[in-house]
Amino acid sequence: MTKRSRRASKLTRAECEEIHSVYYVAKGLGCGAIGKKIGLSKSSVSRNFKKYDLPLRSNIEATQLSNRKWSDRDIEKIYQNEHINKKMTFEAISKVHEISPAQFSARCAKLGLKARSKAEATECFWAKREPEIRKIYEQYIHDAKPVDEIACELDCSISQVYRCFKHFEYQMKSLRGSNLTDDDVSQIVKLNAEEQAPREIEENLGISSSTVRNVLKKLGIEPRKHEEAVNLALRRGRDKNRKSINANIKFEFFEQMTPQLAWFLGAVCSDGSIGFNYGPNKITCSFSLASIDKDFVDKLGMLVGLSPSKSASSTSSKPIWTLRCSNKLFVGHLEELGVSNNKSSSVTIPEAIPPELIRHFIRGYFEGDGCVSKTCKGTLKFSLSSKSEKLIRSVAEVLFEQAGIGICGKRRSLSHVSSPNCPCLTVYKRSVKDSDLVMYVISSSSLEMLEKLYCYLYQNVDEAYRMNRKFNVFKKALGSL
DSSP states (O other), X not given: OOHHHHHHHTOXXXXXXXXXXXXXXXXXXXXXXXXXXXXXOHHHHHHHHHHTTOOOOOHHHHHHHHHHHSOHHHHHHHIIIIIIISOOOHHHHHHHHTOOHHHHHHHHHHTTOOOOOHHHHHHHHHHHHHHHHHHHHHHXXXXXXXXXXXXXXXXXXXXXXXXXXXXXXXXXXXXXXXXXXXXXXXXXXXXXXTTOOHHHHHHHHOOOHHHHHHHHHHTTOOOOOHHHHHHHHHHTTOSTTSOOSSTTOOGGGGSSOOHHHHHHXXXXXXXXXXXXXXXXXXXXXEXXXXXXXXXXXXXXXHHHTOOOEEEOOSSOSSOEEEEEEOOHHHHHHHHHTTOOTTOTTTOOOOTTSOGGGHHHHHHHHHHHHEEEEEOTTSOEEEEEEESOHHHHHHHHHHHHHHHOOBOOSOOOOTTBOSOTTOOBOOEEEEEOTTSSOEEEEEEEOOHHHHHHHHHHHXXXXXXXXXXXXXXXXXXXXXHHO
């Protein structure tokens, strides 16, 4: 049982009859007004009257009584003198004249007297408080009282006192929330210029990181981007327990097109991906590249400064090795070079790669999605597949133009999509079993073409920039024929 209900149950018949007689009948007060005087709710007063069969006025009688008590002229007078002239609210008026705010508002609306808008009410509130706040500010600015003592006297928080000062645009002695001197501010600016983070400045100067950020913001100094701040901190040995994968990224690798970069882009277009996660407050960029060949992933990781992580595969007994990072600048470089999100069906040879370096891109793509093996008849077969018809057609054209690799015979299959007179390797369209997925494939079993392909992909290529597993299979198979 609540405090209010216990109070209501203690009213005896004699108490209820006295309250009913003195307040309800003699003074004409309503149940709500009576409840305010005796410390009960309106419903509690009404229930007690009903409990002891004390008569209550109907709604019509209550309205008529109120209208007799407060005439239209009285309402207009109160409205003009107190609401307009004295800037009092309806609630304040109701306490003075013992009329509920809702009832006074309804009477004013009936007479066409409009209440103040929210903006006008706010303006009146501050206008009434200005003398009080000015007096407080004078105590603050002349060091008569500190802000915490003023807040204690007003029974409010320190931030509320500062908000009052800010509303009237009063000048502060120091930055809000701090007792910083000019020397403190200069030290903060100096350490920030030395690429220290707010938390490091907090440790060095004993000033909270939030205050440091406020000082820099007040001075118009732009904060560093998150990725830049993280990398700077990690290079100085900060957050050693944090296993950041962004700490050693080699962004300079993307500045100039090289054979190594072309090879890396080929591998990314086959086994890699970029993505964007749109959160409520920020967009997270991500990159990943996965393969079962650890040597291949290690070499790619060395180029860009990423270390592979190991995970179990759901389709193979061999583990999967993955390069991954969430870095906006890293993903931005890949986008500028032609790698796009959801690339699998639309990927093509990036325009940023000059013709003389395309063979390195094709080598990277082949080492991801290509295959070379011996058939059951003992012949050697090469194939390269992709969901992107445009990419496969482009690779077939480049192989013909730069390496002289083309068809050696008639196109007998009906599944090809190449034009009849095209001399390039035939592009076949294949449907994946039990799936709607469509793949485009080029292949060849001609020994002459395979030898040309081997020389085109691997001639004068350092071991550090190739997948040894496929290279060795290719070399061994050609040597055994």
